[in-house]
Amino acid sequence: MIAGVRLARRLEVDPRRQNITRLLGAAAGLLLAGLLLLLIGRSPFTILSDSIEAIWSKRGVENVLRQAVPIVMCALGVALSLRMRVWNIGSDGQFLFGAFCALGISINVDAPDPVLLVLMAVAGALGGALWILVPALARAYWGVNEIITTLLLNFVALELIKWASLGFWRDTKSQVTKSTVLVEATLPRMWGFERLSIAVLVPVVITIVLFLVFRATTVGYEIDMIGGNARAARFAGVNVPRRIVTVMLITGSIAGLAGMLQLTGVPGSQAMGEGFSSNFGLSGFIVAALAGAAFAGVPIAGLFIAAMFYAGLVLQTKGLSVYIVLAIYAVVLIGVAIGEVAARYDLVRPRPHHVDVPPSAPAALTPTGPTP
């Protein structure tokens, strides 16, 4: 290979090292995306400066935070199931059905606002869990791949929302509205912000709770053990199927709660229509992958993706389409995936063949690298 350097594979991967290579991969992906933009005749520098200009204002920051709430929530759920190597790609469906259930409560229950909001939050979480129940049971007890089952339910949820917004819950006050009636109660505003509700606190709390559970409890340890080696976990006495069902239900309920928060916490989306979820689940999936399923990294990666998302929305007015943002997501995701593998390799010089090597040849250059 090049200049006598070759790749040697590591048997063990240092997670810290993997975090670095993952970020490097994402950065390389962004760089490549910039080059591609240059190729199609758009200046990445103008786009970058326009984006920063759009984000770097009070309004911009508030909007990014608002976008980040559903994205980070979905990502936390995905990250939680990823710890067990369960791929939940159905956050969008759980998000939508959670919001659907919350809206159902708002329509059918007559209660003072605080009580109603609590009921709606419970309904949202339960709805999200219900939406993932069948894939969870099928995965845990029948070994059915959860990627496809959770994804198919996304489309069912989308059609259900369409039905609700054009059919049984449609706002009939005007002939032109293509959405459901408005929710009865909204979350209080966050102190010091204009367009931000206290919904923004929820992902922070969930992040801390998940972080602590995985840092300090047996349950978290058992879940990580299932992710590391499900067979070994079973022999160690962990009830693997039950853990899988529990964790997947929690995953779904976090996404469902996110749907309820979106419905009650964001001005302008207090009714459900076709565009209610702008692919928050998919963005959440990318965030979880970017963070390597580490809970502390999820909010940071989530803010980054939310900022990109918001910049994409703003730049639409300047002739850049959301499709380009999708393509940039794709390149970043490939960068992350490749970065993750890169951590498993060392660049080494092969062991010299001649005997007349100076005795000072450092031992660190041996092909195997340090073994932990």
Place this chain on the structure above:
Amino acid sequence: MIALITNAFLSIVQAAIPASAVVVLAATGAMVNEKVGVLNLGQEGLIGIGAVFTVLAVQVWEIESPWLCLLVGMSAAAVAGTLFAIATVVVRANQVLVGLALTLGGIGLSNQLGTNRNGTPITVVFADLDPAGAFSGNQITEAFFQHDPLAYIAYVFLPLVLWFLFYRTRHGLDLRAVGESPATADATGTPVLTFRMLYTILGCAISGAAGCYMILAFTPTWSQDIARGRGWVALAVVILAAWRPFYVVLGALLYGAMISLDQTTQARNWDLPFLEAKDVSFALAMLPYLVTLIAILVPAGLARIGKRKSARDAPGGLAVPYFREER
């Protein structure tokens, strides 16, 4: 009453065959990938890429032969598939992540390229087969046989060729070994990475043909987000077809029948005792996905209850990158 039901049945068949052909092609492509152990979640993206490059072939490069347009679309999907194969097979990155990236990138690219072409008609299409007027005139042969040549390829030719290749040749045995247990295949001297590269790219080209089919035969016009979930349904069909070429056709027909059931009831304004006609259509729109889901769950559940080792399991090496050093 009987005439009414026959009529409805025939119109469902007539609509279901082209509607399912899209899913047949995408699912066949995905199955070819999975046979060699590569899980390709990028079907939606590949359909989009195949479709948009077919549109470009017709409208920009003004190619007049539908076969050449098909070739353009499939080649574009093969190029995307090569990138996917390099990332997953050579670099051995996580197949789920790269597959999702292919879906995102494919949707982004195809929508970007098709931005100003929404609804523009496509002039180059495959004509329906009607040798010497044998099919036209009779309602039954029209519904079952009067379709374009690409549908014949998807339903008959391609499954036949793949079945023969997989189950009747030495090469096919090696190929399945690469998917089931790459380490064993490697030990017998089968070049695992070459097989995986080759059949990943081939599968992606076939999936791309699903997009070409949408433009050249199914709905001769471009619309944004053209795949609309068909790629995901195709991946589900591969599972319920237990990775077998002809079962893929049947699984896809199930989906297509649900889609055209929806269209037929809509066209005839049928209602149910407990639902108005407009609500029937909303409810039926969920059916293709629900039926596919149930079709996956029921056999898996029955196999588990029967406690027998299922012959319907996925290839053993599916979605696992192969490292010779870790054999």
